[in-house]
Amino acid sequence: MSHTVEKIALKSPAPGTERFLTIHRFGTIGARPKVYLQAALHADEWPGLMALNHLIPMLDHADKAGRIVGEIILLPYANPIGLDQRLGGAMPGRYSFDGAGNFNRNWPDLSAAAAAHIPQGFTGNTGQDTATLRAALLQAVADLSTRTEIDHWRAQLLGLSIDADYVIDVHCDQESQAHLYCHISHADIAKRMAAAGDIPVVLLEEEAGGFSFDDCNAGVWRRMTGLVDQAESLPMACYGCTLELRGKDDVNDVFGQKDAAGLMQFMIAERVIQGDTSNLEGPEPYRLDEVDVIYAETGGLIAYKAEIGEYVQEGQLIAEVIDITASDPLTARTQLVSRTAGLFFARIDLRLISAGEGVAKVAGRKLLEHRKKGALLEA
Structure with a gap:
């Protein structure tokens, strides 16, 4: 499949106002592994915008060369609602002005809704059960309320990400070194990502709390236990991470190029893209506590x-x-x-x-x- 770009219209907040998401697709629809990347869910965090801007032509080149094995979905900006929020010349893009709160908190727990679509239970066959849950999760997302502008926006993002093998949510801190958060079960993947991107700090969590976007996607796999028969045999089939690309002011082409190259190398290491899979040994992770x-x-x-x-x-x-x-x-x-x-x-x-x-x-x-x-x- 060649690189395609589409736009998804979001619910209009007011007459005469339109917003949309821009979606870049690479590889083959439905192919595995599937990677989902997005930047600036917190709309005042811009290093990820620069990194993904540099990553798009790299992926386009790999796609034209036939090197993309799986499917890659990339959103160069995730939050047009937050990008539109200005107050006195500043962009306070972490919280929604409508009272919905932090844009990266309280994403839905889809486990019970997905379980309702699997009344027969799982089989114990890892491949079959993984496919079954992914299909159920897509149904659960389709059932989400889209009553408000925020509800509709969240449903669109989850519809693109919820069945992915890798969900990479790119953020930044205020002033910091690059670091990333993920579940402790994915420590080895996180270390490879850190090695590929020259990221000095990996933070592992058992239960992060807050229902962030990455945990909404990855955490549902462990939350199925007790809801569906034989769910305890499910793998943690989605690596979800929050990737913090330094501080808010670290927005330049040098960092953008470096970060994009790191993401490319990570996807090569995970065999999403064909290339030299040289051994990557990242830093020893820290626990969140x-x-x-x-x-x-x-x-x-x-x-x-x-x-x-x-x-x-x-x-x-x-x-x-x-x-x-x-x-x-x-x-x-x-x-x-x-x-x-x-x-x-x-x-x-x-x-x-x-x-x-x-x-x-x-x-x-x-x-x-x-x-x-x-x-x-x-x-």
């Missing part, structure tokens, strides 16, 4: 004392928060320290912060009792 999220108890001006990419010690000073209302500036500083030894890989991009704000992330090698499972990196 080994990551210290450092919060500021008071608001003020923040002064960092450590840099992104630095290996810090437990108890090391990371930043100071300055109370600009204090009478004596010399006594106005509150110290923030790391509660683990590890890699300081991400921090907030604001310099005037609010009380309770998460300001830094350090990935270490010990479980942290204060971390809450199922809360992503938000508690």
Whole structure:
């Protein structure tokens, strides 16, 4: 199949207003493995837009050469609703203005809806059961409500992604090194992705919480247990990851080219695309509950004392928060320290912060009792 481009109309939010998704397809429809890629689900996160912009001509070249074994679906932008949200010249694209909340939270759990389409149960034959569940998931997506603009948009994305072998949701942090999140059962795939893309931090989760887009696609495979007979024998047949391409301001052609080349190499390694499958050995992953999220108890001006990419010690000073209302500036500083030894890989991009704000992330090698499972990196 040659590279094709189509547009899917989204529900209009108001008279005279139109929005659409642009879909690039490569390879052969229905072929395996199937890869789904999208960028800027959080519409204010743009490094992925640059990476996929560079990836499209690479995939087009591979397609014309007959090298694409499977099917690849690519959305160069995932969220035209968020892209249209402007406030005072800024784009607060993380949350929907209509009250629906974070664009990457509370995606539907399709397990019960899919189970309703498999009354006969599974057979124990891995290939057959995988195909059965994928068909049931597509039916479950077709049954989703499309009442609101957000509902309709979500259903369109899931209709493209839910039966994929690989779901790559490209985001970025505020100021950070590149890193990715995935389920612990997919550690080996994540390490290959990290090696291909020169990604220093892999974060593994057992139950991420929040029902993000990647977990909606990948997590349903483990949630079928107890809903359908013999579901415990199902493989985790969808690798879903959130790929964080550094920080918000890391948008340039050099990074875009590098990130696109990394995604190409990963798809070659996974035999989606023909090519040199040289051995890829990525970094040793961290568990999500080994990551210290450092919060500021008071608001003020923040002064960092450590840099992104630095290996810090437990108890090391990371930043100071300055109370600009204090009478004596010399006594106005509150110290923030790391509660683990590890890699300081991400921090907030604001310099005037609010009380309770998460300001830094350090990935270490010990479980942290204060971390809450199922809360992503938000508690």
